[in-house]
Amino acid sequence: MTAASTETPSAAALPPAEAPPAAADALPRAEALGDAVWRALGTVLDPELDEPITDLDFVESCTVSAEGVATVRVRLPTFFCAPNFSFLMVADAYDAVSAVQGVTRAEVTLADHHASAEINGGVAAQAGFVGSFEGSDQGEAVAELDDLRMQFFQKAALAGQDRVARPLVNAGAGPDELAATNLGDVPPSADLSRMRERRAALGLPHGDDAPLLIDADGNRITSAQVPLHLRRARLQRVGIETNGEYCKGLLAARYPAKAH
Amino acid sequence: MYEKDGEKYFIVDAHSHFWDASRENWKPGREQYAKGWIDCFYGYHQLAPPETHWDYEHYLKVSADDLVQDVFTDGYVDKMILQSTYLKDWYTEGFNTVDKNGSLIEKLGDKVIVNGRFDPREGDAGLRQLEEDAKKWNLKGVKVYTAEWHEGSRGWRLDTPEAYRFLEKCQELGIKNIHAHKGPTIWPLDKDAFDPGDIDAAATDHPELNFIVEHAGIPRIENFCYMAVQEPNVYAGLSVVIGALMHARPKSFAKMMGELLFWVGEDKLTFGSDYNIWTPKWQVEGFVDWQMPDDDAFTDYSKLTAATKKKILGLNAARLYDIPVPAELQLETTAGETGAPGHELVDDTAGAQA
DSSP states (O other), X not given: OOOSSSOOOOGGGSOOOSSOOOHHHHHHHHHHHXXXXXXXXXXXXXXXXXXXXXXXXXXXXXXEOTTOEEEEXXXXXXXXXXXHHHHHHXXXXXXXXXXXXXXXXXXXXXXXXXXXXXXXXXXXXXXXXXXXXXXXXXXXXXXOSHHHHHHHHHHHHHHHHHHHHHHHHHTTOOHHHHHHOBGGGSOOOHHHHHHHHHHHHHTOOOSXXXXXXXXXXXXXXXXXXHHHHHHHHHHHHHHHHHHHHHHHHHHHHHSTTTOO | OEEETTEEEOOEEEEEOOOBOOGGGBOTTOHHHHHHHHHHHHHHHTTSOGGGOOOHHHHHBOOHHHHIIIIIITTOOSEEEEOOBOOTTTBTTOSBOHHHHHHHHHHHGGGEEEOEEOOGGGHHHHHHHHHHHHHXXXXXXXXXXXXXXXXXXXXXXXXXXXXXXXXXXXXXXXXXXXXXXXXXXXXXXXXXXXXXXXXXXXXXXXXXXXXXXXXXXXXXHHHHHHHHTTOTTEEEEOTTHHHHHTTTOHHHHHHHHHHHHHHTOGGGEXXXXXXXXXXXXXXXXXXXXXXXXXXXXXXXXXOOOHHHHHIIIIIHHHHHTTOOOOGGGOOOOOTTSOOOOOHHHHTTOOOTTO
């Protein structure tokens, strides 16, 4: 199973594990562990939307028992959300939560989905995607999902170029300047960090000397290519963000009591 | 016909339904899927203005009289194109069959156009059925739904020899409009099954057919736009684009329209209300009133003219279906022509104005 994303929960933020908690400390410790589990879930992405499942309101509930058993229930916008993406989120959540220091067992389940049984059983058994759907009425999988994840990291990395370059364009940067800009020239931002992470996962240039605008193979975009490249990057960003809007709208319609 | 501010709009609703999702039609043992399907649609319904919302029971199945009221009396529609989607794996009598759509011809005559469907997994029997349907209902179009479940199979592709037999049969039968939809699909399980790459190959190999990709390829508009810019016979159906975004997510709607107008162009976009996911009235009124916002975030996108809206709301689809349009409502559009693809966008030579 691959990791949830390039980030991992920070061990430094976790409570010390050595001394057994005194009774008076139990509650704060449980709370701290709950917070750590939530932060771990925040590293799990919807691969298609490139957003954390916690921001998308996909985590219906998250509790940690006194014994360190973390129980997480994931929900999605529709009964028919694609099972491959659904599986990745549940499996990544399982891995991320299991890795939190102090969690003795993770129970992560997907609610109200046409393939809930396969996904929940497969993730609990750590059977992988192919194993989870073996013999299933829902159709069988012939490959794991690493390629699929990479395909969506590529889309995210392209959309990221629009997010990072757009402020420069608005400030008057032209094609020559944009083609010559490296990541180290761009002011730090969350969007820049996110794009660097996606590029790193793909093995694309992501250091300070990496070009801001690159093609899918990592080559610098030339000045003449800049206008159309930016159009493509923006189209990609609009695509991903609009998908996110659909999902949020449908989730709010499906779970009106808790969604915003 | 809709009239506003002295402008008259001929309305073709190019993607609509007359479905039966009533409980009686939920196939025994498959109720969870039948319910899951219509519940998903009902979720989309909530994205319309609240005053247009229906209660669930009414939503499951409307009568022919309800349809006439919603679409023609209140909805300004001149011509309604009904799509057929079977889903017989879940619905005993089918979700929305060509015969159910055809019953409206008996009531409404040429105000409605009925589209058929095919599924290559049905083989020779499917080809014979398509021939029969074409004769019976004078088919000019079909809807293909590549995500349909069929016995053990969970979907199919348009770029296979099996599918090509059906596309060739369509040509032979005078069916020239192929409405394709990548649904909430789950096959192949480990691939991105929303990718419209199979439509790309089918469109290239069948230049005499028009491929109207419903919902503009959502959720893969980037793949769809790259394809549409290269294929002169690929169109974007705006069903769900207007219905789900214009009211609920206006900024996303503006960006989506801006991208589609840039990459696909105003002559290749067609309106579809997706009745009865939504009614046409608020969509037609809202779209005629709608304009690209003035904010800085949208300055790269072009504004819409009345001519743009007339083409999208009816004149483009009228060309594809040879629907006669009164002279006073007509405008030139390149829809239906085998024009050159947008090479400047494909070859990286679009220049600074891009």
